[in-house]
Amino acid sequence: EDQVTQSPEALRLQEGESSSLNCSYTVSGLRGLFWYRQDPGKGPEFLFTLYSAGEEKEKERLKATLTKKESFLHITAPKPEDSATYLCAVQRTGTASKLTFGTGTRLQVTL
Amino acid sequence: GAVVSQHPSWVICKSGTSVKIECRSLDFQATTMFWYRQFPKQSLMLMATSNEGSKATYEQGVEKDKFLINHASLTLSTLTVTSAHPEDSSFYICSARPLGTGTEAFFGQGTRLTVV
Numbered sequence: 001e002d003q004v005t006q007s008p009e010a011l012r013l014q015e016g017e018s019s020s021l022n023c024s025y026t027v028s029g030l031r032g033l034f035w036y037r038q039d040p041g042k043g044p045e046f047l048f049t050l051y052s053a054g055e056e057k058e059k060e061r062l063k064a065t066l067t068k069k070e071s072f073l074h075i076t077a078p079k080p081e082d083s084a085t086y087l088c089a090v091q092r093t094g095t096a097s098k099l100t101f102g103t104g105t106r107l108q109v110t111l
Numbered sequence: 112g113a114v115v116s117q118h119p120s121w122v123i124c125k126s127g128t129s130v131k132i133e134c135r136s137l138d139f140q141a142t143t144m145f146w147y148r149q150f151p152k153q154s155l156m157l158m159a160t161s162n163e164g165s166k167a168t169y170e171q172g173v174e175k176d177k178f179l180i181n182h183a184s185l186t187l188s189t190l191t192v193t194s195a196h197p198e199d200s201s202f203y204i205c206s207a208r209p210l211g212t213g214t215e216a217f218f219g220q221g222t223r224l225t226v227v
Contacts, residue, residue, distance in 0.1 A: 043115075043219050046215060046218070087155070098145065099216065101154045103153060
């Protein structure tokens with residue numbers, strides 16, 4: 001069974017204080033690893049897809065990296081508007097392509 | 112691009128009535144749409160996968176007679192919660208995968224269902 005574990009569960013940062021969120025996964029054949037951002041009462045917003053170990057993607061203050069066992073979402077010099085829950089999900093090869101989600105990291109960035 | 116619209120955003124209904132939630136891909140065609148349920152401070156739990164023109168595939172433990180899914184076109188899927196009860200109150204979210212891709216799925220804004 002595919003498993004996705006995210007840590008920490010919650011993270012509070014001051015504006016400008018960089019940090020990383022972790023997503024550990026177990027899947028029998030990774031097709032893709034996804035990062036989403038979810039604001040309260042909203043649906044997830046797509047951020048990145050990573051396909052193979054060593055791959056990196058960046059978007060503004062966010063950078064996602066992937067190894068064979070985990071992914072990191074690095075947040076550089078965060079701003080209050082980066083406050084949200086960040087979700088990680090995996091997709092296994094050879095399936096109908098459904099995603100298995102972790103429970104997310106709730107990020108709060110304060111002034 | 113890649114916009115998924117979900118309607119309504121919130122709904123309150125009486126116990127025993129049925130509620131229909133629509134999920135539309137606005138600027139792309141989607142062969143596959145997914146329906147999720149999310150409880151407060153918990154992750155998304157997949158309820159079912161629907162493919163245009165065929166019956167939905169339900170996850171284990173999801174009552175297919177209670178949660179009716181119809182995927183009538185490449186841009187529209189509906190979820191009907193039949194004979195709703197207070198325990199069905201939750202946040203329901205759909206996602207759609209663009210035709211010709213096997214990976215990225217884009218999400219609607221979610222529907223908050225409250226059954227009283």
